[in-house]
Amino acid sequence: MLLNRRSFSKGAAAIRRGRLRKAPITVRGLWILGVVVLAFSGVGLSQTVTVQYRFFTGLPQMDGNWAALKAARDGKVYVGLAYHGGGGHLVLYDSKTDKIVDVGDLTRLCGENALDMGPQSKIHAKFGEGKDGRIYFSTHGGLWFDYARFATPEGYPGAHYMVYDPKTGQVKDFGIGPRFEGVNTGAFDPKFNRIYGLTHPRGHFVYYDVATGAKLDQGRIDNFDSICRTLGIDDEGNVYGSFGEGRIFKYDPRVDSIRELSAQLPTRQKGISLGRDYNKSETAWRVVVWEQETRKFYGVEESATILFSFDPYAGPDGEVRRLGQLCIPEMTNNRNVPYATLSLTLGADRKLYYAAAGKEFDYGGSAGLAASHLITYDLRTGKTQDLGEMHVPDGRPVIGTNAADTGPDGTIYLVGAISVEATVGEQNYGGKIGSIPFRLALFIYHPKAD
Amino acid sequence: MKYRLFVLLVVGLNIGVAAYGQRDPDYDKVVVLQTRIDARDLGYTPLDVIPNGESGISSLTVAPNGYLYGATSGKRSHLFVLIPRHGYVQPLGVIPGATAVTHAVAVSDSGDVYIGTSPEGHLLKYTPQDQFHQGIQIGKPLPVTDLGQPVSGESIFALNIDSTPSIISDRKAGVIYGLTSPNAHFFEYAIAGGKFTDLGVVAQRVPVGEKFEKDKMMSRMLVVDQKGIVFASGENGAFYRFDPNLQKLEELSIHAPAVPGREPWTRVDAFLPDPSGVIYGGTSDGYLFRLDPEKLTVTNLGKPLGQYRIDGLVRGPNGKLYGVGGDKDDMARLFSYDPSAGAYEILGFVDVNRRPYYTWQAYVIGAMASDDRGTVYIGEDERISKLYLFYPWP
Numbered sequence: 001m002l003l004n005r006r007s008f009s010k011g012a013a014a015i016r017r018g019r020l021r022k023a024p025i026t027v028r029g030l031w032i033l034g035v036v037v038l039a040f041s042g043v044g045l046s047q048t049v050t051v052q053y054r055f056f057t058g059l060p061q062m063d064g065n066w067a068a069l070k071a072a073r074d075g076k077v078y079v080g081l082a083y084h085g086g087g088g089h090l091v092l093y094d095s096k097t098d099k100i101v102d103v104g105d106l107t108r109l110c111g112e113n114a115l116d117m118g119p120q121s122k123i124h125a126k127f128g129e130g131k132d133g134r135i136y137f138s139t140h141g142g143l144w145f146d147y148a149r150f151a152t153p154e155g156y157p158g159a160h161y162m163v164y165d166p167k168t169g170q171v172k173d174f175g176i177g178p179r180f181e182g183v184n185t186g187a188f189d190p191k192f193n194r195i196y197g198l199t200h201p202r203g204h205f206v207y208y209d210v211a212t213g214a215k216l217d218q219g220r221i222d223n224f225d226s227i228c229r230t231l232g233i234d235d236e237g238n239v240y241g242s243f244g245e246g247r248i249f250k251y252d253p254r255v256d257s258i259r260e261l262s263a264q265l266p267t268r269q270k271g272i273s274l275g276r277d278y279n280k281s282e283t284a285w286r287v288v289v290w291e292q293e294t295r296k297f298y299g300v301e302e303s304a305t306i307l308f309s310f311d312p313y314a315g316p317d318g319e320v321r322r323l324g325q326l327c328i329p330e331m332t333n334n335r336n337v338p339y340a341t342l343s344l345t346l347g348a349d350r351k352l353y354y355a356a357a358g359k360e361f362d363y364g365g366s367a368g369l370a371a372s373h374l375i376t377y378d379l380r381t382g383k384t385q386d387l388g389e390m391h392v393p394d395g396r397p398v399i400g401t402n403a404a405d406t407g408p409d410g411t412i413y414l415v416g417a418i419s420v421e422a423t424v425g426e427q428n429y430g431g432k433i434g435s436i437p438f439r440l441a442l443f444i445y446h447p448k449a450d
Numbered sequence: 451m452k453y454r455l456f457v458l459l460v461v462g463l464n465i466g467v468a469a470y471g472q473r474d475p476d477y478d479k480v481v482v483l484q485t486r487i488d489a490r491d492l493g494y495t496p497l498d499v500i501p502n503g504e505s506g507i508s509s510l511t512v513a514p515n516g517y518l519y520g521a522t523s524g525k526r527s528h529l530f531v532l533i534p535r536h537g538y539v540q541p542l543g544v545i546p547g548a549t550a551v552t553h554a555v556a557v558s559d560s561g562d563v564y565i566g567t568s569p570e571g572h573l574l575k576y577t578p579q580d581q582f583h584q585g586i587q588i589g590k591p592l593p594v595t596d597l598g599q600p601v602s603g604e605s606i607f608a609l610n611i612d613s614t615p616s617i618i619s620d621r622k623a624g625v626i627y628g629l630t631s632p633n634a635h636f637f638e639y640a641i642a643g644g645k646f647t648d649l650g651v652v653a654q655r656v657p658v659g660e661k662f663e664k665d666k667m668m669s670r671m672l673v674v675d676q677k678g679i680v681f682a683s684g685e686n687g688a689f690y691r692f693d694p695n696l697q698k699l700e701e702l703s704i705h706a707p708a709v710p711g712r713e714p715w716t717r718v719d720a721f722l723p724d725p726s727g728v729i730y731g732g733t734s735d736g737y738l739f740r741l742d743p744e745k746l747t748v749t750n751l752g753k754p755l756g757q758y759r760i761d762g763l764v765r766g767p768n769g770k771l772y773g774v775g776g777d778k779d780d781m782a783r784l785f786s787y788d789p790s791a792g793a794y795e796i797l798g799f800v801d802v803n804r805r806p807y808y809t810w811q812a813y814v815i816g817a818m819a820s821d822d823r824g825t826v827y828i829g830e831d832e833r834i835s836k837l838y839l840f841y842p843w844p
Contacts, residue, residue, distance in 0.1 A: 152756070260502065270806040
């Protein structure tokens, strides 16, 4: 039995009519679950927006995706799928043939299979596309065991810098960058031809220079709980990230050094305990995107999904402006705004597209089930619009997403989770939220012309 | 009833699911007990603080009056003081000509602070003057007297001071000993006489290794025993002894503990003179040892951690020793050693969690010191660094 909007309605009606006890056990359970979910989501049945979806064929056990999504110029869409305890996978979706291709297990692609070391479980950061069309990325570990295995023979050996060549279908491994650490956050700059990263757990700013093969470490940027999840790169190749109490740093590749700016993010004052505080800081930007026309970054911070712009060229330290709040509108100014997702992208129509979670969403670590909304912010008008709950064509809601990108034709791609019905005898899902199995999917949305 | 239980179960699952966060309350069991540790920024944040990139703490020492002095490494080096009565870190100024000061701050009985610099290799003297009433000005030069360079072309790698009273006139005010880099010279500076003497080297050759291994191996610290004899480690992990009465530096037949075959790459990371007269120390391989300076014996006390390095070693108020281990690309852990029981206790990662106010974990430790009140000071040595205060239990 799949969880969908129709089943919610039918279940509620069944309960009202007192027919629940006569229904089959799985159906009865799900009706109740649906009611509970709705009660806890705080979101009623509302406007919906239909998105297409594609499962990652042959990889139902993949359990997460964070940031690792790239819609390349040639129409291929690259996704990094996480698998805690095992090797994550690099996959691509060919939008021209409508096919999913599994490029491979990351541990194998790194040449570390059968070594009994911590696997390459994730691509946890953004991909980048080079001028030559190659796709650059870094890898990340999955399980950390409270860091008890850090720097041990069985521990995680360290992140690899890598590139996928769509002409040959081959992955090239540039080797380990930071020893024992994963690349938690990353970006590729085609101008200077470098893969940048922030490491987990030690929070170092690192990079790989593709032309020279140099691997450099600029030192620590932040504490591990508040490392920002996106590095922004402007049109001159400067790299920006947030650190500390909503501060912004700038790395200038021309002088190969980091400068801390005085610009301040509009984060909510700390101290609101939502049960997430212990796990996550509320001081960093979550995701930023570069917009060439205004030469500004647009982003959301993590505490209350506050939308801001950051103009790096306004004075020596840049300028940050609060533009609004991109959470589900009913939650605006509320205390319980879910932790911001990584699903922000700039559309071809100069609208920002953001997938807002209905509840704290982190795949198997989610706080509960709720439908994700697709929200836009029009850079031309400054208007925010909630397009509604995202549902796939069969009615299932998109539970949550954590990556977004825009294809060359303006198509919006997201990666996240939808519920599936568990099959007996095999694991056909990536994890569970509560008792509901979920599976990762690529979501596809075609914006309508205004 | 079954259905009510089912509903309760589902509700519980919704509320109780642990997040995939990268730190959860369970993590507190692997870090130092939070009621025993706190951290200090190096100054008054956000402005009057030693800047990131210049804040790696690579020297700490407690002055005879109980003040803690520390020096940083990075793009510039800063000297700072922590007066325990006040409890905050006060930056004192930028150390001229220095980007690193490595276990090279020593304080004389008169209160003068001696600083050995890298890369210029000068010995500087800072005389505190009403420092408590001076405002913090980040970037102002530290007022110092340049006492010169002990060995031409060499930077100062480590310093210690012997304040034992001497009948020799130019040694009455104390003697400073040091090691230089890269060529491992052992030198002395007689404070009253104002004279440097190069007393020889503790390492002649760079050990055979990979092409990236270019250092001659010498101890990161020097130690002075109760008779004024100075000890260091040098080539092949051998101990060296300098007897000021004989003015002689000699290689001893005793060595710092190492896995057989690893002696060429072994050095003493930390020394700690004990009131009993013995000297404790820790090696680059992570062994703790006890050196008897009279009998010239070394006892390997084993490894407190499954990690390389003993980044610092101090004495606590309860007779226990406290140390930190972990290499530059590792995650540092604090441990204790009880000499009376011969027992180790692993105390956990060096982390302070004061959410929602502040939280910070140190991964690399550059120096440690302890005072007679029992406070253990732990200096972080990273691009962004804090000073940790650890209060051992009685």
